[in-house]
Amino acid sequence: MNWITNYVRPKISSLLATRQVPDNLWIKCPETGEMVFHKDLEANQWVVPSSGFHMRIRAKDRLGHFFDDGAYDLVDLPSVAVDPLKFRDQKRYVDRLKENRAKAETDDAVIVAKGAIEGLDIVATVQDFAFMGGSLGMAAGEAIIKGFETAIAERRPLVLFSASGGARMQEGILSLMQLPRTTVAVEMLKEAGLPYIVVLTNPTAGGVSASYAMLGDVHIAEPGAVIGFAGARVIEQTIREKLPDGFQRAEYLMEHGMVDMVVPRHQLKSRIATLLRLLTKAPAEPIAGLIAAEPAEPGEAADAHGDSETQAAVHA
Incomplete structure (x- = not known):
């Protein structure tokens, strides 16, 4: 076995070879121009973390x-x-x-x-x-x-x-x-x-x-x-x-x-x-750790079903 041909030469070639980088490794935010790592973007549901820009998903x-x-x-x-x-x-x-x-x-x-x-x-x-x-x-x-x-x-x-x-x-x-x-x-x-x-x-x-x-x-x-x-x-x-x-x-x-x-x-x-x-x-989603919901105090803005914006949309 020629160890120089079979081992040393392939090892040197692999070190000197140009690595191929995927084209979509970094993605540019259309709003700010910031470069975002595509794995971070994917994990964040394709929303740019810093700007909040919603990309297509x-x-x-x-x-x-x-x-x-x-x-x-x-x-x-x-x-x-x-x-x-x-x-x-x-x-x-x-x-x-x-x-x-x-x-x-x-x-x-x-x-x-x-x-x-x-x-x-x-x-x-x-x-x-x-x-x-x-x-x-x-x-x-x-x-x-x-x-x-x-x-x-x-x-x-x-x-x-x-x-x-x-x-x-x-x-x-x-x-x-x-x-x-x-x-x-x-x-x-x-x-x-x-x-x-x-x-x-x-x-x-x-x-x-x-x-x-x-x-x-x-x-x-x-x-x-x-x-x-x-x-x-x-x-x-x-x-x-x-x-x-x-x-x-x-x-x-x-x-x-x-x-x-x-x-x-x-x-x-x-x-x-x-x-x-x-x-x-x-029925409303039960809150973990509570046996029963406490009755709302008078004047509270939202009830157990959701916030006031949601209520207004439904009753509009």
Whole structure:
């Protein structure tokens, strides 16, 4: 055995070789420019620790943080015709679908899951912006409707996380028809007497904001989310006026009555659970270490069900 060839030379080569560093090892905060280690960002639910900037989060990652113990069951979704219009622009639509399925690791832009938050059984529908900008096509429309049907059949509240640039142009009128179809599904849930909570994430635009995303019983927005129909630049060019600062941002919409509350991502689970207990008249979550809740003193701002902001949103 030649120990110089078999041992020494490979050892020296490994020490001198250039190490490959992953491209996404550090991620830049869009708001402050700060570089954040991607593992720290992932552990913090993709919220930049120093600035609080809410970055986009993948649908399955969101579900893992949202449900109790990260446990949930995906709902089987209906299959639809692939590329019904035989659409082609710079590349074939079927090729775009294959690329996005590999990138997003989902069949389309919407997934539906069943699970529990703080012991309350719910159905959650999540749009993934990583799949063609969360655009609404036939598959996404069928998935959203399936979520409503599942909630009605199992008597569960439905929580929908919207993230979309609007309708999917590669499916033309077939995409636009999902707007009235999903709106009918919302009405079916309300006729069944079940709560429907919408969480508006960045961005929620186009036909999505003109249909099911703005028809909830309560509308919650993540901080800084862009929410609207047409883009701000298009509006400025149309009306030939400068728009106010923060126009179409979550905080601006809450000030003008379009959103009930703006809630940071880490607080969404507890806030939604509180809202659902109010809307379903479920018993309040027991406080660890206490046998029974002490009666509230006169003049206290909040009761056992939640803070005053939550109460105001429900009774508005």
